[in-house]
Amino acid sequence: MGETSLQIAPLIEIGSVVITSTVVTTWTIMIIILLFTWLLSRRLSLEPGPVQTAVEGIVSAIYEAIAAVEPQHARRIMPFVGSLWLYLLIANLTGLIPGAHSPTRDLSATAALAFLVFLSTHWFGIRIQGLGNYLRHYIMPSPILLPFHLISEITRTVALAVRLFGNMMSLEMAALLILLVAGFLAPVPILMLHIIEALVQAYIFGMLALIYIAGGIQSRQPPEQEKE
Amino acid sequence: MELSWSTFILEAINFLVLVWILKRFLYKPVLDVIERRKAGIEKIQADARALNAEAEKSQQLYESRLADWSKERQQARDTLQQELEAERARGMNALHLELEQEREKARVVAAARETSALHLAQETALRQAALFATRLLDATAGPETQARLVDLVITDLSQLPAERIEAIRSSYGQTPEVIVTSAAFALDDDQRERLEAAMRELTGLDIPVHFEIDSELLAGVRITVGAWILACNLKDELEGMAVIAHAQ
Incomplete structure (x- = not known):
């Protein structure tokens, strides 16, 4: 595609809108997911086949992981967090396809996801607790902690974006460097590591997002409710 | 490592669309199917529990009836035993009475035979005595x-x-x-x-x-x-x- 691991070359420019390979790859992933889920949703039955069984297992595992952290609102936050896990898993593994690049090696993509996590934390917190109760947690237990809360909101979002971007970009760059230095088949162990890293990073990103959202929801709840 | 605002915004929009797609075509239908299956399983379990309860109730009723039947059987057996004892006692009494009557009859018959034999012997003796007296008087008269x-x-x-x-x-x-x-x-x-x-x-x-x-x-x-x-x-x-x- 005529791009290095650090530079994302634009494919199409329409005025000020630049379409890069990251966006195209994301659209491709979305189309594949749309086709698969659309076909699946038309063939769902109470007596599942192998594919439906596997999909139900994945969905159940996602739901149970979210319910373990936030049991009261698992159904509400599941679409966002579950989509993060599924999208990041597929996006991270896309880098294994020859000629394709993972969208998560683009800082713009990871920053967008981190920004959505930042927004969703406040969205769910305000929707569930109300604006006043949610904002009050920034001055709890003392108003002195307000700056630290604000700094934490920014830094953790930046860390979320940079962590994923750095790991995925470094993996692809390492594979590229080994390929250049050692030749064909030498990067295979690095690609194996890529698979594990893709799974781990998707899990970490989604789990951190879940924890941030759950923290925003539970920030003003009484202790006995938190125990539940 | 540059931040492209176009990519940032498009990626954000893309992900929100993906969330909607997955919610519309994956999470909701799959969770609905799972819940329907759970509801069906719970209904089957409830039916099974109801059947089990009914079976236990029937078992208790059957055991109760069995106990009552056993009790009635024991009572009938006791009654029959008592009736058999009474019947046997009556039979034994009747047998003893009949035996006593037979003994009395035999005794009477024996006495009658003895009396008859005695009379026969006396008559024979008298006849012989008369014959003897007749011969004696015939000879001496x-x-x-x-x-x-x-x-x-x-x-x-x-x-x-x-x-x-x-x-x-x-x-x-x-x-x-x-x-x-x-x-x-x-x-x-x-x-x-x-x-x-x-x-x-x-x-x-x-x-x-x-x-x-x-x-x-x-x-x-x-x-x-x-x-x-x-x-x-x-x-x-x-x-x-x-x-x-x-x-x-």
Whole structure:
């Protein structure tokens, strides 16, 4: 595609809108997911086949992981967090396809996801607790902690974006460097590591997002409710 | 490592669209299917629990009925046992009674046989005694014995009370025409005269007296006045003794 691991070359420019390979790859992933889920949703039955069984297992595992952290609102936050896990898993593994690049090696993509996590934390917190109760947690237990809360909101979002971007970009760059230095088949162990890293990073990103959202929801709840 | 705002915004929009897609076509339908399946399983479990409860209730009812039936069976068995005991007791009593009756009957029969045998023996003895007496008197009887018997008749007739004499006279029936006197041996004249006098005095009739010889009388006389007979001889006495013995 005529791009290095650090530079994302634009494919199409329409005025000020630049379409890069990251966006195209994301659209491709979305189309594949749309086709698969659309076909699946038309063939769902109470007596599942192998594919439906596997999909139900994945969905159940996602739901149970979210319910373990936030049991009261698992159904509400599941679409966002579950989509993060599924999208990041597929996006991270896309880098294994020859000629394709993972969208998560683009800082713009990871920053967008981190920004959505930042927004969703406040969205769910305000929707569930109300604006006043949610904002009050920034001055709890003392108003002195307000700056630290604000700094934490920014830094953790930046860390979320940079962590994923750095790991995925470094993996692809390492594979590229080994390929250049050692030749064909030498990067295979690095690609194996890529698979594990893709799974781990998707899990970490989604789990951190879940924890941030759950923290925003539970920030003003009484202790006995938190125990539940 | 540049931040492209176009990519940033497009990626954000892309992800929000992806969230909608997954929510619309994956999470909601799959979770609905899982919940419907769970509901179906819970319904089956509820039905199974209801069936189980019903089965347990039926089992309890059956066990209760079985216990009642067992109790009734035991009561019926006890009642039957009591009835059998009573019936056996009644049977034993009836058997004892019948046995006692049989024993009494056997005892009576034995006594009757013994009495009959005794009577037979007595009769035989009397008959033998009569036969012996008949043979003895036949061998020893003679005119002297007959004379003493004639004297005894004359003496007894002369000593009869008046009411006895009247009874004898009323037993004749019609007035006889003759008085028949049978004797084992021939009577002499004196004996004939005294007998005629005694008979006329007894009967008060003046009718002839015929004298006959009947050796079977052994000794003595037999006087026949109409329907009235006076026996004073050994044969009639012996036969009278035999008849009396037989009647006893």
